[in-house]
Structures are given as C-alpha cells and as structure tokens.
Amino acid sequence: MSSLEIRDLVVALTATPEKPIVKGLNLTIKTGEVHAIMGPNGTGKSTLSKAIAGHPDYTITGGDVLLDGKSILEMEPDERARAGLFLAFQYPSEIPGVSIANFLRAAVQARMAEGEELDATGYYKKLYSKMDLLKIDRKFTSRSVNEGFSGGEKKRCEILQMAMLEPAFSLMDETDSGLDIDALKIVAEGVNAMRGEKLGVLLITHYQRLLDYIVPDFVHVMYDGRIVKSGDKNLALELEAKGYDWVKTDLATA
Amino acid sequence: MSDIDTLPPADETAVNPVGGIDQAVGDFQYDVNYEFDAGTGLNENTVRYISSVKKEAPWILEFRLKALKTFLEKPMPTHWATTDLNNIDFSKIRYYLSQGQKPKRTWDEVPDDIKKTFERLGIPEQERKFLAGVEAQFDSEAAYSNIKDIVAKQGVIFCNSTEALREHPEIFKKFFGKVIPTGDNKFSALNSAVFSGGSFIYVPPGVKVAQPLQAYFRINAENFGQFERTLIIADEGSEVVYMEGCTAPKFSTSTLHSAVVELVALKGAKIQYITVQNWANNVFNLVTKRGVAHEDAEIKWIDCNIGSRLTMKYPGVVLKGKRARGEVISIALANDGQHQDTGAKMIHAADDTTSVIVAKSISVGQGRSTYRGQVHIPKHLKGCKNNTECDALLINSNSRTDTYPAITVRGDTHAVQHEASVSKVNEEQIFYMQQRGLTEAQAMSLAVNGFVNDLVRQFPMEYSVELKRLIDLEMEGSVG
Structure with missing residues (x-):
C-alpha cells in the first residue's frame, strides 16, 4: 500500500509568493481510497492539484508532500509522474503532430x-485492452493528442492515459467540467474500472453530480485554502442540498 | 511509415534500433597526418597548389583562377544577409588537406585513422544495409568511394569530382558550372576557385537506381574549409536518390563549409536530393544548391539543417522544360547561438510548371531562423503553379523568426498560394508532457518532432530516424 500525505501545505502563485492560495492543508490518501474535494470556485482546489504535480506557475511556500514517506518537493514534474x-488535467x-x-x-518508454x-507488440496489446475496457474506438489513438478534440474526447484521452500509465495516485482536476451526462458516465465508468487497491484517487469537483457515478470513500470540503469539513459520501449530498453558503456560515459561527 | 514521434531510450547515446546508425555525436577527432596541405590563407598559389596536386587539365586551373578573381572582387552580401559573415577570416583558413587524391574502393584499404572516424559514424554499416553506393569525404578528398556492381553495370557513374574530371571530362565539362555560374554569389565563386571532392553522378537514360547513393562529408581539421563540388546528371527518364550527411568536431575556432551542388534532370528524369546535416556550432555553412529540370522532369530537395553557427542555403529549381516540377522541403532547427537562414528558389521558365515549397523552422532559446523564398513566374508563361508554406515554431520567448517570401508572378493564368504560420511551444504543453513522465528535453523534442512529422513521413526510413535522433540531441543540449 502506498500513501500520499499532504502536510500543512501552503501554496502561492510563483509570481506572488506572499499571497497564499492554499493555506495550510492536511490530507492523507492511501491506495485503494477515493477522496473527493469539493468547494466553491476560487478556493484553491485546482491550485492544490497543480502544485502537487509540480506546475512551475505555483510555488510551495510551506509544508510538505510525501509519497510513501518521502518528500517530492525537490523532484521535477516528470520525476513525480514517474x-x-x-494529474488528469482540467x-x-x-x-500537434x-x-x-x-x-x-514515449511516456511508457520514459518509465523503463x-x-x-519497449516491446512494441506488448505495448499495443496493452493499449488495445485498455481501450476496450474504456470503450474507446481503435482509430482514436492515431489522432494527434487533444488536437481538435471535443471536451468529452479530451477527458477520455486523459482517462486512457491514466489507464495506461497505471499511477499509484491520480489527481483528477475538475474532470467533470464541460462534460454532458453521457461523457460523464464514460469517464466515471473508466475510473470505476480502474478503482482498486493499487490506485488512490483525489477527485476535485465543484458539483456533486460526478459523485453519483464515482462514489467516494471520503468527502472533504475546501474553503479559503483549507479543508474545513470532512466526512463520507453523505457530506457531498448535504452540501448539494444546502449549498456552499452553508459551509461559510457554519465556519463563521464556529 | 516511420514511427517518428516515439522517443528513444533515455540514454541518448544508445544504439539506434532501426537504422543501425551509430548514435554517437560527430564531436570527436582523431589525429591525422596530412600528406598534402595547401597551408593557411588564400591566394593564387593556393589555387595553383590544389590544381597541381590533382593533376588537373589547364582549363580547370584557368577556371579556378578566374573564380578566385571573382571571389576577391565580390563584396560580402551583408546588405541583405547577416553581418556575422564579416567574422569569417579567410586568411586563417586551410583550403586543402588530404592524404592523397585517390579514394579507396574497399574499407580495408582506407588508412586506419580515417577509417575509424567513418566506422564511428556508422557509414560502412549503412552502406551494407541500404545504399547503392557511398562516397566518404574526409576534409578535402574522398577517402573511400564505391558503387555496388549491380548499379555500376547499369552504366551509373558515381565518383568524386577529382576523379570525374580525370575520367569523364566530356560529361563533366558539358554540365559543370552551367547551373550555378561562378559569379552567382561570393561563395559559389570561392568554391569554384578551391573546390575539391564532392560527388559526380551520371545516370544513363531510363535507368532507375533502386537504392540511394550516399555521400558523407566529414570535417576533421581545425581552421579548415571544406569546398566540395557536386554535380548530378540524370539522363532522360532516369531516376536517382542521393543523400548526404555531414559532421565536424566542435572546435573553438570557426570552420567554413562552402559547397556548390548542381543538378540536371533531363527530360522525364527524377532527382531526389536529401541532406541531413549536423554541423558543430562553429561552422559557417554557406552552400549554393540548384537544379535544372527539363521537360516533364522532377527535382526534389529535402534539406534538413541542424547545427552550425550560420547556415545560408536556398536550394533552387529552374523549371526549364514544360510540365517540370520542383519541390523543396526544408527543415531548420536553430538552437542557442545558431542562425539558420534558409529557404528556396523556384524559377519558372516554361509553361505548366509546378513548384512546391514547404519550409518549417524551429527556433530554440536564442536561436534565430530566417526563411527566404523566391518564386519567379514571368509574364509570357501559362499555367504555372506554386504553393509555398512556411511554418515556424518557437520554443521559449527569446527565439526569433523572420520570413521573407518574394513571390513575383506576372500573367494571369497562374495559380499561386502562400501560407505562413508561427506557433509556440508553451510552458503548459511542456508541463503536460512532463506530467506524463517525459523529461523537459524529451517533451521539447516530441513537440518538435510533432511539428515536422508530416514532412518527415516523406523521408526514407533511415533518414527520418537520423533526423529524429539529431532533434533529440539538440533538445537535450538546450535544457540547462
């Protein structure tokens, strides 16, 4: 079992390091678990996932991120990936080309x-089996990466990559945004098919809708750069019913 | 089709699985004792020395001396080209270095010090695998030259210019200097004065050479100038593919490479000329390349420019006969400290002629790329077509790219199309690829390979693999 531990994490834009967006966030994810982070727009959800992946626009100014107990902060984005x-991108x-x-x-080869x-026959065999699993047409993979793709195709492409690269932890950044219900179902089916003891998932979403299809083990509410509430899947339903203002007022009275 | 946009193993020097081409860079040098040395600097004696060691006929010496005069008279073309040309010190260059004028027919006979250079570059192995003939030039002369028996029996002549002048003067003289006259530009004049080596090819009527002929140009000596002269004649209805590769070690001083390449495609003939060059970044690479396509003939230049300090090269086709076709595919990669000033010339001189130019340039870091194109369709012609496409890719904001297309079309029965685009590899794309596990260099390399992929698909497999490898190496070197 692997673990991804986010400790007192403080993240700012590299351009404005004095203005933190994520302000001391704690969360531990283990393989086999699906965590959902929900929260209003502008609360730092996407910042969190990009900072963990090592995006150069973001700087971690405090705290740590540990993969199986080892800090990844000194690692390049590609080292973190390997x-x-x-990171399933929003x-x-x-x-092109x-x-x-x-x-x-190339990504598989980079891991060797x-x-x-790389054994080309074995590679294609695996690729096709993953495509079958995700109900993706064989012609899809001869297209240039994301070029001229619809929103649904882009997300499907992300899911296929995730299936092929078999990460220990997948950070899914607003994977549901811009998807119609059919595309959403396909994405969810893909994630559910990969779900298991070898994979930990952090789902970042604004809406409860996705969680109808990917049922999380844990739900966290993020507000103003921190996790302010954690619970099980019922928390998401409560949030849906009461709206984010509920969290804000709850916080104000706390 | 080749699998051009897959990456090689992380180890950049690993052996290429496809082409069997040695993966080591050209940056190495073995000590060689030169028996023949024209010394440093250029004057009439230099020219006389070269001509005498080659035991040339008097008309050639005369041709050379006249060319020297033209070279000295012509100003540096800095009124339109970069002033970096002024940094070439002609008095510090060595104009002729060789171990002898007669190339060997077997690798066993090639002197060890030279042989090991070409072995390290993988030339003998490539020859066995997929070439109809090879000429390997080391500084001024070919050290090795051979053509497969089966091709020679068809009447194909493949040798270097020194041999051609001795053994085939009647064909040589008829075409030599006719496509590119001495006074075409300052550097064609320089080449005409001191030329040595280069290929001479004659393909008899109707003969289709099945495998490519290849020349490899290696600069080994410091402060050296390489001036090969290539002349290819494809007689009526014949076909030939010629490929050239070039490397040099990295010296702290500058090196000059100034070739002249003339192609003649007679009625219905086809010539494809492929260059994949990888000069060290101290080389001034100033080359004049032009072909004449007669009726129904076709000339295609595939020109890949990687490395060098400054490359100025605009392969051209004079479309002399009806329905002749000319094509230039140009790929230029300008890395830090490099300037690729490349392009194409298409001179329409008959009805119903067609020309195509596709130029793709990549500028990395401080690298600068310039496209210069000239398309000329005069008023009295009918039914000519030109299609020009120039695409530039910038990797990081310091890069510079300029496009100077000059399309002169007179008359109203022609179809001309010009498209240009500039795109950028942004930080977001690089991060996206890195997030999938590729290093920054691999990510940049993949972006570049994607950009040129549609062109590279047209290359012979071995060369597309070689080009991809060179792009990988350049990108590897561009990441701090």
Whole structure:
C-alpha cells in the first residue's frame, strides 16, 4: 500500500509568493481510497492539484508532500509522474503532430530502465485492452493528442492515459467540467474500472453530480485554502442540498 | 511509415534500433597526418597548389583562377544577409588537406585513422544495409568511394569530382558550372576557385537506381574549409536518390563549409536530393544548391539543417522544360547561438510548371531562423503553379523568426498560394508532457518532432530516424 500525505501545505502563485492560495492543508490518501474535494470556485482546489504535480506557475511556500514517506518537493514534474503521480488535467494541452499512441509510447518508454527497450507488440496489446475496457474506438489513438478534440474526447484521452500509465495516485482536476451526462458516465465508468487497491484517487469537483457515478470513500470540503469539513459520501449530498453558503456560515459561527 | 514521434531510450547515446546508425555525436577527432596541405590563407598559389596536386587539365586551373578573381572582387552580401559573415577570416583558413587524391574502393584499404572516424559514424554499416553506393569525404578528398556492381553495370557513374574530371571530362565539362555560374554569389565563386571532392553522378537514360547513393562529408581539421563540388546528371527518364550527411568536431575556432551542388534532370528524369546535416556550432555553412529540370522532369530537395553557427542555403529549381516540377522541403532547427537562414528558389521558365515549397523552422532559446523564398513566374508563361508554406515554431520567448517570401508572378493564368504560420511551444504543453513522465528535453523534442512529422513521413526510413535522433540531441543540449 502506498500513501500520499499532504502536510500543512501552503501554496502561492510563483509570481506572488506572499499571497497564499492554499493555506495550510492536511490530507492523507492511501491506495485503494477515493477522496473527493469539493468547494466553491476560487478556493484553491485546482491550485492544490497543480502544485502537487509540480506546475512551475505555483510555488510551495510551506509544508510538505510525501509519497510513501518521502518528500517530492525537490523532484521535477516528470520525476513525480514517474514516481506514480498522475494529474488528469482540467484543460489538457494539444500536441500537434504527435499521435496519442506515440505519445503514450514515449511516456511508457520514459518509465523503463535505461537501456531497456519497449516491446512494441506488448505495448499495443496493452493499449488495445485498455481501450476496450474504456470503450474507446481503435482509430482514436492515431489522432494527434487533444488536437481538435471535443471536451468529452479530451477527458477520455486523459482517462486512457491514466489507464495506461497505471499511477499509484491520480489527481483528477475538475474532470467533470464541460462534460454532458453521457461523457460523464464514460469517464466515471473508466475510473470505476480502474478503482482498486493499487490506485488512490483525489477527485476535485465543484458539483456533486460526478459523485453519483464515482462514489467516494471520503468527502472533504475546501474553503479559503483549507479543508474545513470532512466526512463520507453523505457530506457531498448535504452540501448539494444546502449549498456552499452553508459551509461559510457554519465556519463563521464556529 | 516511420514511427517518428516515439522517443528513444533515455540514454541518448544508445544504439539506434532501426537504422543501425551509430548514435554517437560527430564531436570527436582523431589525429591525422596530412600528406598534402595547401597551408593557411588564400591566394593564387593556393589555387595553383590544389590544381597541381590533382593533376588537373589547364582549363580547370584557368577556371579556378578566374573564380578566385571573382571571389576577391565580390563584396560580402551583408546588405541583405547577416553581418556575422564579416567574422569569417579567410586568411586563417586551410583550403586543402588530404592524404592523397585517390579514394579507396574497399574499407580495408582506407588508412586506419580515417577509417575509424567513418566506422564511428556508422557509414560502412549503412552502406551494407541500404545504399547503392557511398562516397566518404574526409576534409578535402574522398577517402573511400564505391558503387555496388549491380548499379555500376547499369552504366551509373558515381565518383568524386577529382576523379570525374580525370575520367569523364566530356560529361563533366558539358554540365559543370552551367547551373550555378561562378559569379552567382561570393561563395559559389570561392568554391569554384578551391573546390575539391564532392560527388559526380551520371545516370544513363531510363535507368532507375533502386537504392540511394550516399555521400558523407566529414570535417576533421581545425581552421579548415571544406569546398566540395557536386554535380548530378540524370539522363532522360532516369531516376536517382542521393543523400548526404555531414559532421565536424566542435572546435573553438570557426570552420567554413562552402559547397556548390548542381543538378540536371533531363527530360522525364527524377532527382531526389536529401541532406541531413549536423554541423558543430562553429561552422559557417554557406552552400549554393540548384537544379535544372527539363521537360516533364522532377527535382526534389529535402534539406534538413541542424547545427552550425550560420547556415545560408536556398536550394533552387529552374523549371526549364514544360510540365517540370520542383519541390523543396526544408527543415531548420536553430538552437542557442545558431542562425539558420534558409529557404528556396523556384524559377519558372516554361509553361505548366509546378513548384512546391514547404519550409518549417524551429527556433530554440536564442536561436534565430530566417526563411527566404523566391518564386519567379514571368509574364509570357501559362499555367504555372506554386504553393509555398512556411511554418515556424518557437520554443521559449527569446527565439526569433523572420520570413521573407518574394513571390513575383506576372500573367494571369497562374495559380499561386502562400501560407505562413508561427506557433509556440508553451510552458503548459511542456508541463503536460512532463506530467506524463517525459523529461523537459524529451517533451521539447516530441513537440518538435510533432511539428515536422508530416514532412518527415516523406523521408526514407533511415533518414527520418537520423533526423529524429539529431532533434533529440539538440533538445537535450538546450535544457540547462
């Protein structure tokens, strides 16, 4: 079992390090668990996931992030990725001229030991089995990464990458945004198919809707850069019923 | 099709699984004793020395001396080109270095010190695998030159310019200096004065050379100038593919490479000329390349420029016969401290001629790329077509790219299309790829490979692999 431990984490934009966005956040995720972070817009949810992945726009000014007890803060984004962290992007980038199949192949190759050669037959076999699992058409992977993709296709591409790279922890940043209900179901089915003791998931979402399809083990409410409430899946329903103002007033009276 | 946008193993020097091409960079040098040395600096004696060691006919010496005069008279073209040209000190360059003028026919006969250079570059192995013939030039002369029997029996001539002048003067003289006259530019004049080596190819009518012929140009000596002269004649209805590669070690002083390449495609012939060059970044690479395409003939230049301090090269096609077709595919990668000033020229001189230019440039860091294109369609012609596409990719904000397309079209029955685009690899794309486990260099390399992918797909497999490897190495070097 692996663990991802976020300790008193303080994150700011690299441009304005004196103005923290995440203000001392604590959370531990173990493989096998699905955690959902919910919260109003601008509360630091996406900042949290990008900072953990090592995005250069964000600087961690306090606290630590530990993967199996070891700090990852000194690691480059690609080292963090190879160590087992996956970020499903809210807005995935386009890579013109590079097919999904070749992109994934490069990513798989990057995880292999120096001098070790990728077995092309084995690679495609695995790719096709994951595509079948996610009900993705074979033609999909010959398209350039995210180029001209619909919102649903982009998310599907993210899920396929996650399935192929088999991370220990997946940070899913607003994976549901911009998806219609059918696309949402496909994404959820994909995540559910991968769910298991080898994978820990941090779902970041604004809406309860996604949690109807991916039922979390834990729900955390984030507000003003911190987790202010934690509970089980019922917390999400309560939040949906009462709205985020409930959290704010609750906090004010606390 | 080649699998160009997959990455190699993290170990950049690993052996290439596909082409069997040695993965080591060209940055190495073995000590060589030169038997023939024209000394440093350029004057009439230098030219006479070169001509005499080659035992040339008097008309060639005369040609050379006249060219020297033209070279000295012509000003540096800094009124339109970069003033970096003024940093070339012609008095400090060595113009001729060799161990002899006769190339060996087998690798066993090639002197060890030279042989090991080419072995390290993987040339003998490539020859066995997929080439119809190889010429390997070491500084001024070919050390090795061979053509497979089966090709030679078809009447194909493949040798270097020194041999061609001795053994095939009648064909050589007929075409030599006709496509690119001595006075075309200052550097064509310089080449005409001191040329040595380069390939001479003649393909008889109707002969289609099945495998490519290849030349490899290696600069080994410091302060050296390499001036090869290539002349390719494809007789009526024949076809040939010629490929060239080049490397040099990294010296602290500058090196000059100034070639002249002339192609003649007679009626219905096809010539494809592929260059993948990887010069060290102290090399001034100033090359004039042009072909004449006669009726129904086709000339295609595939020109990949990586490395060098300054490259100025604009392969051209004179479309001389009806329905002739010219194409230039140009890829230039300018890294820190490099300036790739490249492009194409298409001179339409007959009805119903077609030209295509696709130029893609990549500027990294402080690297600068410039596209210069010239398309000329005069008024009296009918039914000519040109399609020009220039795309630039910038990697990081300090890069610079300029486009100077000059398209002159007169008359109203022509179809001309010009498209240009500039795109950037942004931090977000790099981060996205890094998040999937690629290093920053691998991510940049993948972005560049994606950018040129549609062009590289047209290359022979071995060369697309080689180009991809060179892009990887350049990107590796550009990450601090």
